[in-house]
Amino acid sequence: MKILLVSQDNSEKLNIGGKHIHQNLLIAAWRKQGHEVRTIFPRPQKITMPIWTRIIFRISRTWSTFPVFFFKKYLRKIKNELIHNLHQSMTDFSPDLISAQDPMAAVACSAALQPHKGALPRIALTLHGYYTWEMINYGYYGEHNKPTIEKIGFELEREALEKANSVITVDSRIRDYLQTQHGFTEPVDVIFNAINIEPFQQPINQEVMHLQKRLAPNGEKIILIARRLVLKNGVHVAISAIALLIPLKKNIRLIVVGDGPESFNLQSQAKTLGIESYIDFIGNIDHSDIHNYYRAADILLMPSIPSDGIEEATSLSMLEGMAAGKLVICSAIGGMKEIIIHKKNGYLVKSNNPQNLSELLNDLLETPPDQLDEVCTQARQFAFDNHDYNSHARKILSKMSQN
Template sequence: MHVIFVAITPFPKIGGGWTFLTQMSSGMGGRRHTTAVVSPKQMPSAWMTVINRTAQIVRVAFRSWLWFFVRMALVGFAIRRYVSQKRLYEEVDIFDAQDPVAFLAVHRPAQRRNRPTILTIHGYFHHESNMGSIPPNSFWGLLLRRVERLAYSAAPEIVVVDTRLKEYLLRLGTDPKKVHVRRNSVDCAVFAPSDPASKAFERSHFRLHADDHVILCARRLEEKCGVRYAIEAMSLLTKRLPNVVLLIAGSGSLESSLRLLVSSLGIEERVRFLGDIDHGDMPSLLRASDAAVVPSITVGEEVEATSFAALEAMASAVPVVASDIGGLREIMTDDLDGILVPERDSVALASALLRVLGPEGQRLGNAARRTVEASFSLQRGVDETVAFYRLLIDGMPLTRRAGQRLPL
């Protein structure tokens, strides 16, 4: 089986979408299937230069969000042309589009060649495509929703990573019979519990002391990721644990304001901004950590999906404290394999982190590892995905086949 993932996001790019693609490609390769990615980074640089210059001209001339839609449409057209020029329609068995625009770019040409296309949704496209800059109820925000609805209506099958995303699609009028939940998965061989020797080595590598209480917050520095609440919790924790350290792995538009917050709280020596960390280095960072925090918040309709950061920490037997929202509450059970706290509550975060840095941490971490092995392992995720692809390849679309049950 040959699968082509298509996206308007320029992959490779650090984030959950690229993590999904790399893990799925690796897992499918181990089963002798092949995959490829088509995104702006795979297309000729001259094409992208023309697209970006055109968008910039429109931006200057009209001083509105028209440039965003022009660029989005041109990228979609470029994807369609690239796939056609490379004759990828002839060699592919199934297209897996990672966003509505990429789906609209390849669906009809693929349909004419009897090649199935599915749409995989990792988040709220109307927000994540522009980092929430377009007001949702403005003309441009409503137009973006219309693009979403068009793709969701045309897609024969849609995969989402948690039930909240499914509910969002249903609110947009999507046929519930074609929306399937497939939660993210993690490679349990790569993300595994550490032993004392490996923890000591990794701490030396990251210039951490052996007796430090290390908390990892691997999040983008954007509003919905709630990193400010982890920082505020740290200001409370330092009064109880003078050797506690918060490692913030990620970048984003709020970095300057978050650094100012750290400075205003007087905890510069206890908080380290690591910037973007290559996904290949995340297992090492987790081996050096005693706890992980995922302090996501709800922003408008956007809620945290099935978090890779949480799953990878759980697989590494690192106890997780997370906000009790969205997909986070679908992958862990409070006080069983992690701790869930109310969102935007720094005091509750600090209290929960104090618990997991104590005797309860090992119990919760070991239970989290068992949860991932049982329900979120990459092997299970790949097996389910391959079975899903196979059903679509054998007869599309499945929603028209009475009695057919999808393996998701």
């Protein structure tokens, strides 16, 4: 089968976020299963403003039309580039199916198909999150810009839902969002995310042991957060929880892997709380190198919070922590609460509650490791049995192909 995967995000150039990883695993699995896959991504772009505009914008944030104007220009540029490349692929590739990985991709695909005659490929839309609200949450727009950004995003979402032949979401709440926000009543398939389990099937090697020694030279328990540093991922909650543990003389170290707009605020928070010596901010690491950090850690944290209407979906960090056989702690929100069974294959805590998180961490640190082995074993087996990317790709293709 010929499959065209189209996305607003170029995962060939950037392999950090969950959506990038999902796309790359899907492509690899389909090709391994004998399908011919072509990708259409835009060139990496940023919302760019002339230097004089940036100076004015910094001086006066009330000039709200500037960021919105350039945001619209950025979206138009991506859409036009996708449409141009799609026209070429329709001629020389003739796909059987199109996998659109976001609303922008679905809208561009529909526009590109209009001039073509005969049997056209189905467009299957996959929603990895809350497209509009994530644009707001990840961006630097002032409160006065949010209604305009929301209007642009919702229009794109509605058009994508109208044009798509089938829709997949990665958790139940995103499916419900389509109904409540857009009145979408067509069938939606919920297919939880998947990971590459192969790196976690290998025995612990010297490289992992050296990493453990480097991260925790004094034998500290390693608590790992591997997230993009945006508000919804709740890293500030974890820092506050660690601050509550320090007076209890716990031998711990918080390792934060990732970067994002909250990086400066989080490092400032750690300094203000006087715990910067207990936290290492590593920055971005390519996903191909992150597995050793999971395997070196003792505890994985996903302290996500609801933000701008967003709740964490089926976190890849959660699934990879489970596959590594580690103690995984997640906020009881979104797709995570659909996967984690408390005290069976991981732990759930109240969202945005440092006290609750610190109490659970303290309990786990005080519990003999052999009494926690069963939870780690169940987590690992659950990830292996239910979230391998090869079976996941077959399931998605089956849903995409249904009329």
